[in-house]
Amino acid sequence: MQKIEIYDTTLRDGSQGAGISFSVEEKLVITKILDDLGVDFIEGGWPGSNPKDELYFKKVKELPLKNTKIAAFSSTRRKGTLPHNDFFLRQMVDSNADCYCLFGKSWDRQVLEALNVSLDENLLMIRDSIEYLKKETGRPIFFDCEHFFDGYKSNSVYAEKVIKTAHEAGAERVILCDTNGGSFPEEIRTIVGNLKILKNIKWGIHAHNDGCLAVANTLDAVFSGCKQVQGTFNGIGERCGNTDLTSVIPNLQLKKGYNCLPSDGLKNLFKISQKIWELTHSKDRENQPFVGKHAFSHKGGIHVSAIDKAPEFYEHIKPELIGNKRNILISELSGRSNILSKFKDQYPQLENKTIIKKILNLIQEKEKEGLSFEGADAGLELLLREILGFKDSFLQKDYLKISDINFGKKKFSEASLSFFFEGRKKMAVSEGVGPIDALSKALRKSLIPFYPKVTQLKLTDYQVRIIDGHDGTKAKVRVIIEHQFEGTRPFSTVGMNENIIEASWDALVDALKYFILKENQTCLHMDTGY
Numbered sequence: 001m002q003k004i005e006i007y008d009t010t011l012r013d014g015s016q017g018a019g020i021s022f023s024v025e026e027k028l029v030i031t032k033i034l035d036d037l038g039v040d041f042i043e044g045g046w047p048g049s050n051p052k053d054e055l056y057f058k059k060v061k062e063l064p065l066k067n068t069k070i071a072a073f074s075s076t077r078r079k080g081t082l083p084h085n086d087f088f089l090r091q092m093v094d095s096n097a098d099c100y101c102l103f104g105k106s107w108d109r110q111v112l113e114a115l116n117v118s119l120d121e122n123l124l125m126i127r128d129s130i131e132y133l134k135k136e137t138g139r140p141i142f143f144d145c146e147h148f149f150d151g152y153k154s155n156s157v158y159a160e161k162v163i164k165t166a167h168e169a170g171a172e173r174v175i176l177c178d179t180n181g182g183s184f185p186e187e188i189r190t191i192v193g194n195l196k197i198l199k200n201i202k203w204g205i206h207a208h209n210d211g212c213l214a215v216a217n218t219l220d221a222v223f224s225g226c227k228q229v230q231g232t233f234n235g236i237g238e239r240c241g242n243t244d245l246t247s248v249i250p251n252l253q254l255k256k257g258y259n260c261l262p263s264d265g266l267k268n269l270f271k272i273s274q275k276i277w278e279l280t281h282s283k284d285r286e287n288q289p290f291v292g293k294h295a296f297s298h299k300g301g302i303h304v305s306a307i308d309k310a311p312e313f314y315e316h317i318k319p320e321l322i323g324n325k326r327n328i329l330i331s332e333l334s335g336r337s338n339i340l341s342k343f344k345d346q347y348p349q350l351e352n353k354t355i356i357k358k359i360l361n362l363i364q365e366k367e368k369e370g371l372s373f374e375g376a377d378a379g380l381e382l383l384l385r386e387i388l389g390f391k392d393s394f395l396q397k398d399y400l401k402i403s404d405i406n407f408g409k410k411k412f413s414e415a416s417l418s419f420f421f422e423g424r425k426k427m428a429v430s431e432g433v434g435p436i437d438a439l440s441k442a443l444r445k446s447l448i449p450f451y452p453k454v455t456q457l458k459l460t461d462y463q464v465r466i467i468d469g470h471d472g473t474k475a476k477v478r479v480i481i482e483h484q485f486e487g488t489r490p491f492s493t494v495g496m497n498e499n500i501i502e503a504s505w506d507a508l509v510d511a512l513k514y515f516i517l518k519e520n521q522t523c524l525h526m527d528t529g530y
């Protein structure tokens with residue numbers, strides 16, 4: 001298997017994405033998990049550009065990394081300075097990184113109009129910056145040719161001179177950058193193909209996604225001879241982002257036989273993508289190829305009955321190869337096959353045609369009113385059990401009162417509630433930062449004596465959607481609440497009401513009912529695929 005080096009720049013180029021700012025601790029966590037995954041290089045930051053990056057390069061030395069080399073990133077020296085007097089080049093040396101990535105201009109117009117130096121001066125800046133770093137550190141240097149493809153289209157002779165200069169000065173890899181992200185795969189293929197006349201150079205590709213082609217351009221660059229792929233996890237990065245490594249890696253490794261990661265690493269791709277979404281403090285992209293929660297979700301009845309016969313009819317790879325999972329969605333569009341495919345192993349009585357018709361009718365009726373079970377699997381299972389005649393009388397709502405309290409400078413909400421649990425009335429009071437927080441805490445508190453593990457149940461997402469905006473503030477709202485129990489897959493429940501507190505109360509009570517149900521069935525301990 002041909003080795004492709006994976007060079008991750010989530011911490012540097014990725015952090016240039018809007019709304020993303022990693023703390024030093026978060027950068028170190030990402031470094032650790034990407035090292036466990038087995039990526040070859042992690043670009044940690046730009047030494048000297050901010051105090052966080054300086055601290056990162058100090059602290060990362062204390063991490064016992066087993067697979068990954070840490071790279072520091074910077075530009076060639078400023079014009080009119082000597083390398084040893086250049087602040088950023090000196091910071092590069094001081095970072096004591098395992099290797100270095102220097103970028104320089106390769107587009108003649110950028111040299112003349114943006115950098116404002118002559119074409120020859122730019123070549124000199126590239127040459128003596130690389131030679132200086134090489135002499136001072138003795139470590140590998142990669143050279144990023146910024147705007148390479150635009151440069152090549154403008155003046156191919158000059159763009160090639162830039163490459164030759166970097167190579168002769170001692171750069172181990174020459175990285176071809178589609179900095180503006182506007183190139184087409186065909187152009188990448190032709191240009192990388194033309195470069196083969198330059199012998200003994202090891203190439204890399206660094207693409208951006210402005211034309212939604214970063215992954216396609218990266219794959220074509222690899223097929224044309226590039227041995228290093230630069231990109232970010234989940235494709236985060238400036239403007240429309242960088243090449244998404246979570247797509248490039250499985251495409252190359254599973255479909256084209258290249259070796260990017262150790263195979264046990266590939267099985268963790270879904271989990272690591274989710275963890276990185278969490279650390280970027282952004283919502284994950286559910287339809288993200290390969291690693292999205294819905295990348296293997298099936299809704300249409302025809303699709304579901306077909307994948308029951310052969311999953312490859314509607315799945316391009318086996319989801320478990322990258323740690324993802326097939327998911328059957330149930331909605332008003334669903335047919336019998338969706339319900340059966342999802343629940344028949346647990347509830348064989350669903351084979352009965354009258355029962356299944358009753359279930360489908362009820363789902364359609366509820367969805368007409370505005371309830372949706374598509375993102376609320378747990379809520380759906382409770383409904384199904386009700387129709388099948390199970391008596392899950394764990395929790396019955398009785399009374400709820402929420403008060404907003406202003407106590408001096410302190411403002412909080414207080415929930416007082418009562419409910420029936422296994423026939424007996426229970427009461428609880430709890431404070432929270434807001435009404436839903438107070439309600440959720442009061443419910444759990446009252447269950448702790450019976451189910452101590454309820455303290456480990458975490459509320460992980462809370463979504464509200466207005467069903468019919470024309471009714472203004474009297475409109476019905478649908479609340480979907482996601483919970484997660486100790487490293488298992490999250491589950492969701494749904495509530496709907498004109499009153500947001502009532503809708504949340506319904507969804508929270510259902511979540512606890514589901515938790516108790518699975519606790520009793522000990523299923524929560526079995527489903528540890530997440």
Ligand SMILES: [Zn+2]
Nearest residue numbers: 013179206208
């Ligand atoms: Zn970039």
